[in-house]
Amino acid sequence: MRVLLLVLCLFIPEMLISRTIVVAPAGKITSLKNAVALAKDGDTIIVKAGKYNSFNTLINKQLTILGQGYPVLDAGFKEECLTITAHHVKVDGFIVKNSKTGAMRDYAGIRLHHTAYVTISNNKLLHNFFGIYVSDSRNIQILNNECKGSAIQMESGNGIHLWKSNHITIKNNYVTGHRDGIYFEFVKASLIHHNLSEKNFRYGLHFMFSDDDVYQYNTFKNNGSGVAVMYSKRIKMTNNVFKENWGSSIYGLLLKDISYSQISNNNFIRNTTGVYMEACEEISISKNNFNNNGWAIRVLANCINSKFIANNFIANSFDVSTNGTLNLNHFEHNYWDKYEGYDLNKNGIGDIPYRPISLYAQIMEQIPQSVMLMRSFIINLMDKVERSIPSVTPESVKDVQPKMKPWKNL
């Protein structure tokens, strides 16, 4: 009996603390704002299906807020929709839409400011200026959300925007119709994986000053300017797909001032330029597939000590191009479909080096109009002569051990 009483005494306060508040259009509580006002830390709010106006609802308590049957939180283009400032909040299963657009302030569908241990999952963010906006936060999980922007250039902010945060996980999200799909600035030690970012106006993924981040299994497709990453260290980008980023000065992956990073097992397919590298240092690019790009790799002469190992270069118009005559990067064990050497000892490695920079690529560098002469007899002839007696192309850029057959399972 005593034990039972003790157990009851232990549980009753627990039950009192963790209440569940239901919000429904025809119920006692009809808005999320009222529910938050009534709730205490640790409560659960369940929002039933329906349409709710939500003009910057502030969530400043530790709450679990669950939507049932995708209730709609509509900011009516007047304000932000949700702002979360408390720790340990979960927002799940909502349609968040119509945040205000503005030139002075970045209005967002869901804003997280100065918080930690927040989970934003299974939401649909439609027609917001910014989709999810995270600042000064840590240990945030952003999972399975769908951000669809207005698809009007002047009224689009970033899909998922992070500023000065760390330990963020962004997983399984879909972003389209925004300015930048996923935007990072000063974000450290974060993991971005299994996201799809397509048809955004500017970049599919854009980050600056964000060190020690990992990007895996993402797809960046047909974005206005591809993917741009700048001024960061120790980045790991693996198993991503960069696809169909077309147009002048549009890159599958643009690297500027990136150092000590690893780029491996990615697929670069049908981009104007697969990888563009400027002022990069100590980057390892290995086991990637470069298929059907205009320029597979464009590495400027101010990049040093980067290694290109065991990649496949197939059906690219140009494999490698550069702007200078000296290039201090290393190529090894790649498969080049344009390689015409032989392998006498049958060890699978070509006996003569391959020079990935063709004379024509160098000519194109100086006279872009000569693109009209591509694949003409005279160009082929000049390339052949240059390959056998190199005089104009950088002597240092060569793959001494080119593979005869493409790498499998990349």
Added chain:
Amino acid sequence: MMFKIAKYIIFDILKSKVLLAYTLLLAIICTSIFMADADVTKGLVSITTVMLIIVPLVSIVYATTYYFNAYEFTELLVSQPISRLHILMGKYIGISTSILLAFVLGVCVPIAVFAFSTTGLTMMATGALLTLSFISLAFWASTITRDKAKGIGLALMIWFYFAIIFDGLVLLFLFLFGDYPLEKAMIAIISLNPIDLARILILLQLDISALMGYTGALYQQFFGSGLGIAFSLILQLLWIVIPMILALKIFKKKDL
């Protein structure tokens, strides 16, 4: 009457082994390129390179040679009450049909089998137009002179000019005037060469991503649009019609 002459010529050519050899050569090149490489796009690139060299060469040389070899037959026809227009057009139709037949068997069939796509179809169409325009040029070269050696020499010169020298001159021109905006001028210059026109139409299919970069995007925009395709097709047709008209003019007044 025109078609009757054409028919005689077709039967005559089909009996000769030269055209058979040409067909086989094309067929062997195309099939072996496709067989050697699993990558169809790469195969198409190689075939383009080969096609843009061999097809004009064989077309122009064969047509010129045949024209001179059948010179006595022409003289006989002229003595008959047949208009000279019909005689020359009959010859043209006869020769071009047989060479086109070789092209269809040697190139179109392998492409249709291994790489049936928009790119493949573009290659077939441009290759056929290229064949026709070089036969036209052959007729012009043959009517302009009476001497067989001179005629063939001229034909070879024409091929050499369009296949190699022209692009070299364009490259030189680009080097010299590279500082000026040459994009529009380039389109005009390119239309002065049927081989380049054919090459660019194929290029638009094969190297789209490269053409999207820097200045290429402009050409892509122009030649990729319906208007641009119409423009290049019309120009290719002009390259068939104009040399033929010139040849006819000469042939009508010529003292054989």
